[in-house]
Amino acid sequence: MKCRMKVLALVMVQLAAVMSFSLPSCLAEETYKIGGLFSVTGPTSFLGDPEKKSLQMAIDEINAKGGIDGRKLEAVIRDTEGMPDKAVLGANELISNEKVLAIIGPSLTQTTLPLVPLAESNKVPLISCAAGIEITEPVKPYVFKTAQNDVLAVATIYDHMKKNNIKKVGILTVENSFGESGKKQLMSQAAQFGIEVVQAESFGGKDTDMTAQLTKIRAAKPDAIIAWGTNPGPAVVARNAQQLNIKTPLYQSHGVASPKFIELAQDAAEGIFLPTGKILVADQLPDSDPQKPVLKSYIEQFEKEFKMPVSGFGGYAYDAMHMLAKAMKGTGGDREKIRANLEKIAGHVGISGTFNFSPTDHNGLSQDAFVMVQIKDGKWKLLGD
Amino acid sequence: MQELLQYLFSGLTSGAIYAVIALGFTMLYNATGLINFAQGEFVMLGALSLVSLWKGFELPLAVAFAGSVAGVAAVGILMERLAIGSVRKPHPIVLVIITVGASILFRGVAMMIWGKDAHSVGTFSKHAPIEIGGAVLLPQSVWILVIVLLVVACLQFFYRKTLTGKAMEACAISKKAAALLGIGTERMTLLAFAVSAAMGALGGILIAPITMSSYDMGTMLGLKGFCAAMLGGLGTSWGAVLGGLLLGVLESLGVGFVSSSLKDAIAFLLLLLILYMRPSGILGKRAVHRF
Numbered sequence: 001m002k003c004r005m006k007v008l009a010l011v012m013v014q015l016a017a018v019m020s021f022s023l024p025s026c027l028a029e030e031t032y033k034i035g036g037l038f039s040v041t042g043p044t045s046f047l048g049d050p051e052k053k054s055l056q057m058a059i060d061e062i063n064a065k066g067g068i069d070g071r072k073l074e075a076v077i078r079d080t081e082g083m084p085d086k087a088v089l090g091a092n093e094l095i096s097n098e099k100v101l102a103i104i105g106p107s108l109t110q111t112t113l114p115l116v117p118l119a120e121s122n123k124v125p126l127i128s129c130a131a132g133i134e135i136t137e138p139v140k141p142y143v144f145k146t147a148q149n150d151v152l153a154v155a156t157i158y159d160h161m162k163k164n165n166i167k168k169v170g171i172l173t174v175e176n177s178f179g180e181s182g183k184k185q186l187m188s189q190a191a192q193f194g195i196e197v198v199q200a201e202s203f204g205g206k207d208t209d210m211t212a213q214l215t216k217i218r219a220a221k222p223d224a225i226i227a228w229g230t231n232p233g234p235a236v237v238a239r240n241a242q243q244l245n246i247k248t249p250l251y252q253s254h255g256v257a258s259p260k261f262i263e264l265a266q267d268a269a270e271g272i273f274l275p276t277g278k279i280l281v282a283d284q285l286p287d288s289d290p291q292k293p294v295l296k297s298y299i300e301q302f303e304k305e306f307k308m309p310v311s312g313f314g315g316y317a318y319d320a321m322h323m324l325a326k327a328m329k330g331t332g333g334d335r336e337k338i339r340a341n342l343e344k345i346a347g348h349v350g351i352s353g354t355f356n357f358s359p360t361d362h363n364g365l366s367q368d369a370f371v372m373v374q375i376k377d378g379k380w381k382l383l384g385d
Numbered sequence: 386m387q388e389l390l391q392y393l394f395s396g397l398t399s400g401a402i403y404a405v406i407a408l409g410f411t412m413l414y415n416a417t418g419l420i421n422f423a424q425g426e427f428v429m430l431g432a433l434s435l436v437s438l439w440k441g442f443e444l445p446l447a448v449a450f451a452g453s454v455a456g457v458a459a460v461g462i463l464m465e466r467l468a469i470g471s472v473r474k475p476h477p478i479v480l481v482i483i484t485v486g487a488s489i490l491f492r493g494v495a496m497m498i499w500g501k502d503a504h505s506v507g508t509f510s511k512h513a514p515i516e517i518g519g520a521v522l523l524p525q526s527v528w529i530l531v532i533v534l535l536v537v538a539c540l541q542f543f544y545r546k547t548l549t550g551k552a553m554e555a556c557a558i559s560k561k562a563a564a565l566l567g568i569g570t571e572r573m574t575l576l577a578f579a580v581s582a583a584m585g586a587l588g589g590i591l592i593a594p595i596t597m598s599s600y601d602m603g604t605m606l607g608l609k610g611f612c613a614a615m616l617g618g619l620g621t622s623w624g625a626v627l628g629g630l631l632l633g634v635l636e637s638l639g640v641g642f643v644s645s646s647l648k649d650a651i652a653f654l655l656l657l658l659i660l661y662m663r664p665s666g667i668l669g670k671r672a673v674h675r676f
Contacts, residue, residue, distance in 0.1 A: 043601070045501055175646060201645040206605050208402075208596035211395040212640035215520075219388050232503035232597035239505075239595075243514055244391075244521050264505045264597055 031074040032067075032333060034059065034324065035100035036317070037090050037115075038129070039107040042081035046231075046258065047107040050314030051129055052077055053306055054298075055104055058321035068328050076100055080111050087111035088118065095122050101333055104320045105129050107313075110177050116143055125339050127324060129316035131254075132181050136362040142339055144362045146319045146352055148277060148369045153254045154185040156275040156370040157226065158193040160383070166224045166249070170199040170217035172210065172237060174229030182228035182253055198222050203233055211240045224248055230255040235264035242268040249273060254370070257312050262378050269378070275370040276380070277352050279312050284382040290349050298351055315351025323348055323355060387519035392641040393634060398526040400633020401533045402592045406610025407617065407625035408536065409584035415557045415620055416577030418477065422484045423464065425607015426491035427585025430457045432598035433495060435590045436504040446509060454586045460491075461582025465575055488603070495600040503597035529591045533626065536587065540622050553577060612656050618669025627667060632656070 036055045039048030059073045067073055076098045078090035087106050094100045095118065102125040106112050109132030116135070119126035119142045128135050128145040131153075135145050161169070171186050173179035179202065190197050199220035201213040214237070217225055225248055227237040234256045241250055250272050252261075257276035262269045278285060282295040298318060302310045326348070327341035345364070348355040353369025372383045409424050431453050438449035468483050469475075512524040543550040555563040556573045564570045588606070589598070596602075609632060617628025632652055639651035659667065 041501070043501055201640070203645060204649070206602065208592060208602070208606075209395060209399050211398075212392055212637040213645045215388050215391040215395070216641055216645070232505075232599065235503070235505065236596055243523050245514060245516075260502060264503055266505060266507070 031072045032328065033074050033076050033098055033100045034321070035091075035094035035098060035103040035105075036075050036077040037080055037087060037094065037103055037105035037111075038077065038317070039082040039111070040077070040079040042083070044082040044108055044230075046260065046311065047129070047313045048080070048082070048105075050302075050311045051105065051107055051317035054302065054314030054316075054318040055321055057301060057305060058318045058325075062321070062325050068325055069330065069332070073325070080106050080108075082108055082111065084111050084114045088114050091115045091118050095124055100124070101328070101335060102127065102324055102338060104317055104324065109135060109181070112145075116140055119143055123335055123339075125324070125335060125342060127320040127342075129313070129320065132177060133185075134181070139360060139362050144320075144342055144357065144364075146316045146323075146350070146355070146363075148254070148352055148365055149363055150181050150185045150253075151189070152365065152367050152370055153275045154182070154189050155367055156372060157251055157273075158189055158195055159367075160273065160275075160372045161195060161224060161251075162193045167194065168196050168198045168220075168222045168224075170201070170220055170222035170225045171197055172201045172203060172213055172217060172225065172227045174233050175202050175204050176229075178230060178255060179228050182255075186226060186228065203229070203237070205229070205233055207233065208236065209240065210237050211244055214240050214244055214246060218244070218246055218248075222248060224251060226251040226253075228253045228255070231258075231260055232264055235261055235268075238265040238268040238272060254312075257373075259309065262375060269375045272375045273383075274373060274375075276373055277312050277315065277369060278371055279310065279315055279351055280380045281371065281373055281382040290354065291351075294349050295351060319348075319350035319352055319355065322350065323357075388641060390518050390520035392637045394520055394522050394526060396634030396637035397630060398523070398529060398595070398633070399636065400613075400630035401526075401529045402588050402606070402629070403609045403613040403632050404533055404626045404629025405536065405584060405588035405591065406606060407613035407629045408540065408622060409581040409588070410611055410614040411620055411622060411625045412540070412584060413577050413581040414614075416553045417574050418557065419469075419480050420484070420611070421578075421581065422481065422607065422611075423488035423491060424581065424585050424610060425603035425605070426488045426495075427457050427461065427582045427603075428589040428592070428606050428610075429495060429598070429600060429603030430460060430491065431586025431589025432593040432602065433499045433504065433589075433600070434586070435593050436506050436598055437499070440504075440506050450590060453590055454583045457586030457589075458579040458583040461578040461585075462575060464582075465578040469578070470571070470574070488607070492600055492603065499600055501600065503599040505597050506593050508594040523595065525591075525595050532587070532591060536584070537622055537626055544622075549573075549576070612653070615666055616656055616659060618666025621666075621668045624666055624668035631667075 038051045039045055040052050055075055059075050063072050080087040080090055104127050107129050109130040112128040112130045112135050120140055126143050129147055131147045131150055133149045133151055173183040199217045203210050227234050234252050252272055252274040254275050257280055278291055279295055285292045299310045323345050327338050331337035343357050343359050345357045353365040355364040357364040373380045374383055413419055413421050434453035434456050435449055438444050438452050464487055468487055508525045509528050510524050514521045514523050552568045553573050556570050560570050613628035613632045614625050617624030635655055636648055636652045639648050
């Protein structure tokens with residue numbers, strides 16, 4: 001009997017302890033919850049990891065300034081591992097269980113697209129960090145995105161080619177949604193710039209050798225070759241082109257705009273042209289560029305906080321959070337008002353460019369979001385106009 | 386003409402890699418009658434070990450080469466001891482499923498050790514590419530072809546001239562009879578696992594300098610190697626080499642004369658056709674039943 005009393009007392013003490021611990025989380029109802037969905041692990045973690053860190057950084061900044069209308073923000077982050085099914089699971093959880101005000105992410109086009117109907121039917125604003133144009137075109141009321149469109153990247157490349165008198169190109173694209181979207185844009189925009197695509201080839205994301213494709217392209221005698229993919233494929237293309245002694249200029253997409261590409265391609269990266277957001281060459285920007293101070297403060301803070309070099313991708317989540325914060329002011333957490341405010345954002349100078357959202361444009365960036373760079377001595381060199 | 390030659394060179398290079406992987410399959414199949422679906426993972430382990438030893442620890446190439454091969458062979462032995470040898474009722478299908486499981490385990494462990502990013506290393510020798518009739522032959526391709534031919538010659542010698550090789554073949558023909566004759570069948574299985582793992586590692590080491598190595602590279606390479614082994618005739622060393630080279634050349638000709646997006650489809654379609662006409666592979670012995 002005595003023994004049982006003792007057990008009962010112990011249980012009571014433990015219960016009390018549990019309750020006292022859970023008290024603060026009751027108070028936390030006062031915070032605004034923001035959902036984050038990124039490829040934190042998996043093959044595309046190079047996107048999701050800096051995005052997650054940047055989101056946290058933006059939220060800390062906003063909270064340090066007193067939050068929004070006196071209420072603090074709280075990030076609830078789920079990992080999609082780059083897989084569409086995990087993205088849907090995560091989004092459902094964020095919407096139904098966590099009751100987040102808005103979702104930032106996911107990192108990829110293929111993980112964003114299945115969430116579009118979810119965001120629309122639950123009326124939760126979704127600000128994607130993926131590049132695919134089909135996310136915001138046609139415009140869906142609740143879906144926005146902060147990453148630059150492929151359209152702009154292709155236009156930047158063709159613009160540079162036109163200035164350098166390149167008339168015929170061979171293209172080599174990866175067989176996934178990033179490559180398909182790039183190929184579509186490369187084909188459709190070529191005529192506007194007086195460029196002809198003389199040979200279009202593709203490669204599998206895990207292929208180990210692209211010399212056959214490059215040989216076929218070389219036989220068509222283009223003035224330049226454009227490779228479109230994300231690592232490691234494009235690095236193999238660069239190496240194979242060097243091995244085959246191909247002298248025609250090689251252009252790559254913004255998908256490889258990270259130091260990893262130079263590390264993988266080694267000296268084969270030398271001389272390659274690519275479009276990129278301004279973050280890679282922030283130091284080389286002229287002082288007149290409105291993005292320069294924003295970029296510098298972001299880079300400094302990121303590198304100080306996480307002790308790792310900044311990547312070009314975290315900015316998508318950083319921009320998304322800061323614009324969301326602007327839109328949340330004075331709404332009292334009403335999702336419809338937040339959505340309407342997002343559409344009114346104009347002249348927001350962010351990491352990826354200057355955003356001007358409107359009811360007909362949910363990406364809000366223009367071609368000045370991209371600059372052309374060339375790889376020289378293993379470093380990015382900004383090319384002037 | 387120049388293009389055709391280039392396609393052939395490209396095809397022979399990747400074909401030689403498929404051939405080494407196919408040799409690994411063949412070797413193990415000969416000794417144990419088992420198809421090891423973790424063979425591709427041995428390739429990945431070999432490539433990544435080389436990256437670590439050669440580039441990471443800056444060991445001389447020869448040491449890194451030998452170290453990687455020995456390391457992966459040890460993994461093969463460990464796999465046999467822990468996962469295959471300890472099975473109480475070694476039904477073939479059970480063992481095959483175990484190898485599939487082992488491949489997933491290897492992939493996971495490699496992801497933890499080497500991370501999710503791809504890695505690259507330089508070529509074995511710093512010679513300039515060799516130009517033949519306008520087409521470029523890479524020094525690394527020459528290395529690969531020479532090493533593959535050497536390996537096959539060694540294997541032939543091993544099977545034909547050494548007692549251990551003959552004992553291994555005896556095990557394959559009938560395990561029971563071999564045991565009755567005093568051959569340590571367990572030791573033979575172990576040796577077969579070690580050599581086939583080493584063969585996989587060799588494939589990985591050879592391919593690392595011409596491409597990128599990452600934890601998930603093994604699956605597709607393993608599959609291609611398996612196809613090459615089937616194509617040439619499972620169980621014959623020359624068949625594995627022929628199958629590998631044929632598959633590589635078919636792939637690159639497919640890119641050149643049809644379409645790069647249909648590359649794998651063309652190669653596999655031809656594989657189906659050949660197997661339809663010759664179910665035991667090009668050099669395979671016709672309908673030999675061992676059980």
